[in-house]
Amino acid sequence: MNTVITEKLVSEKESLFPNLESLFCDINIHEYQKAVNKAQESVISFLEDTHKPFSGISPRELRKQFENINLNDPSHTYEEVFEEVKELYTQHAIAFHHPKYVAHLNCPIVIPAIAAEMLISSINSSLDTWDQSAGGTLIEQKLIEWTSNEIGFDNLSDGIFTSGGSQSNLMGMLLARDHYSLKYLNHNIKKDGLSKDAHRFRIFVSDAAHFSIQKSASILGLGEQAVVKIKTDRSFRMNSVLLEDAVRKEIENGNIPIAVVATAGTTDFGNVDPMINIAGIAKKYNLWFHVDAAYGCALLLTDKYRHLIKGIEDADSVTVDYHKSFFQPVSSSGFIVRDKKYFGLITHYADYLNPKDHDENEIPNQVNKSIQTTRRFDALKLWFTLRIIGKKGLGGYIERIIHTAKEAAVLLENDPNFELLNRSDLSALVFRYSADPFKTFDLNRINTYIKSQLYKNGNALVAGTKVNGQFYLKFTILNPLTTVEDIKSIVKTIKKHGNEYIEVN
Incomplete structure (x- = not known):
């Protein structure tokens, strides 16, 4: 012009x-x-x-x-x-890209995804309907298809990008609730609301599962009482024997088991539940089988560790967090179902947005599968990433992270000043400072002090958690740049603060 x-x-x-x-x-x-x-x-x-x-x-x-x-x-x-x-x-x-940030499940991000963010924000497509997104819809669908194939689903599968693992888990529990009610109780919750039997619905998770399952049960009107926690074994994985015992017990008590959630990569321990066993129990008792792989979806990227997630292909639904293990900027998550027909349980048609005749004319509207209406074109970030770095490149990052976590576990295990609680399938290690000569000190207070001092000084950041009422520190290693030398430096700083506490007290 x-x-x-x-x-x-x-x-x-x-x-x-x-x-x-x-x-x-x-x-x-x-x-x-x-x-x-x-x-x-x-x-x-x-x-x-x-x-x-x-x-x-x-x-x-x-x-x-x-x-x-x-x-x-x-x-x-x-x-x-x-x-x-x-x-x-x-x-x-907080600098998630810094190699001494080993606190929460925050990954450093890749540059191709940042480049995509500029397009996403500037063009500002909304992915709810075709007439607001056009090619954006097809890019998202292609990435869902790719993810489904990596999981091991066939061409009946489908999915949607979501804001995060909590939303994906909510959708899994929503479909589990409505599917069971319609198929086994002949009651349509979408149309008629909760039935008189809904208070007896039960969902089974490990006691190391993500809290979003309890929140989902509450949001869905089932109450947190609907969630039955199964004790984990010594490796902090769901005990499948206790799972079946719990299912039988709930049936005997007149309750209605509807779903089981396996965690592929627990937040605290980074371990994967025995999914093959859990899938068998789900099939035996007609339970919806949901896999929360928000963290462990990274295993899909690597041939070396892919076997750790075996059994995920038997799930009815899967949560995948690209912004945890695929090095994507927040937010970027996915919810995948084994059979696309399940999305009919939440589909609503609005004449001004996604009229039913669009289906007949094969106009693809992603809002038919989503509990959101307006959605960012977050899929473009993953598209850029796969087209420039590729699955193999991302898989290499994951293999390096897991290797560093294994080295860190050996380091902590061989140091008499520390007590290591777990070996991780992924990259989360729970431990505490526990110097032998000072066991008369309150270890909870010492380790709480250590964590607070780390944040006060900012030179290295670790997370904290409680196991059986005891406070522990936690490494969550998600940065390929973090080396065992960085871990040694962080351990040295932890010892320094631990010794400071002992000297003062």
Whole structure:
């Protein structure tokens, strides 16, 4: 477009619409480039200036900086806004890419996915219907098909991208509830609501399973009482013998078992439940078999460790978190079902959005399979990643992570100052500082102190958890750049803080 004409258009429209230069459109390309360049500079500064996982600032200290900010008073320039955000956020952001961040299930992310984020945010497609996304719909469907094939499902399978593992698990429990009610009780919950028998529904999980299953039961009107926890064995995997005993007991008590959830990669221990055994029990008692592989889906990427997830192909539904083990930015998760017909349990048609005749005309509307309506085009991040890095490349990252976790386990096991609770199928290790000469000290307090000091100083970050009422520290290794030397350094720092506590007390 001619520059003079463009300037005239902008001038005319600005008289009607102030701040028109902020709108994403063809007449504001220069403004867009300026904003993106400033954002890029900010990200590069974050990488260059970050030398430890966390600044160590306390909530009280940081909150003070927000007290005099008036959101009704714009800063006007990108320079001012980025400088403000640096003070409030960027310089204190937790650096998941740092090799000494080994706390929660937060992975470093890959650059192809970041490139895709720019397209996703700028073009802003909504993946609920074809007429809002076009090729975006087909890209998402192709990635769901790829994931289904990796799981071992056939061409009857289907799925949808979700916001995260909690939403995927909720969808699994929703389909489990409605499928059982319709097939075995001839009651349509979607149309008629919960039946008088719903309070007797029971869902079985290990006592190391993710808390989202309990939240799902509550949201679905079954109550947390519907969730039956099965004790794990010494390796913190569901005990399948106790599972079958529990199913029988619930039946004897007049309750109705409807589903069992196997965890492929527990949050605390990174271990995989015995899925082949669990699948057999599910089939025997007509239970919906859901696999929460939010963490362990990474095993699908590697030939070396793929056998650890055997049995997932027998599931009715699977949770996959790409933003945990596929190195994707939040959010990027998937919910996959063995048979696409199950999505009929949640499909609703709206004349203004996804009328039923679209099905007849083979117009693909992803909202038919989702409990969300508007959805970001998060699938594009995984598309970029697979097309540039590939499954083999990602698998190499995972193999390196698992190898480092094994080395870390040996290190902790051979150090008399530590008590290691588990060996991991993946990369999560639970342990505590437990120096032999000082066992008269309260180990819960010592390890709580150690964790707090690590966050206060920010040089290395670990997580914490409780096992049988006792407080433990936890490594969650999800960074291919983290080496055993980094782990040794973190262990040394942990010892230092442990010794500090003993000296003071």
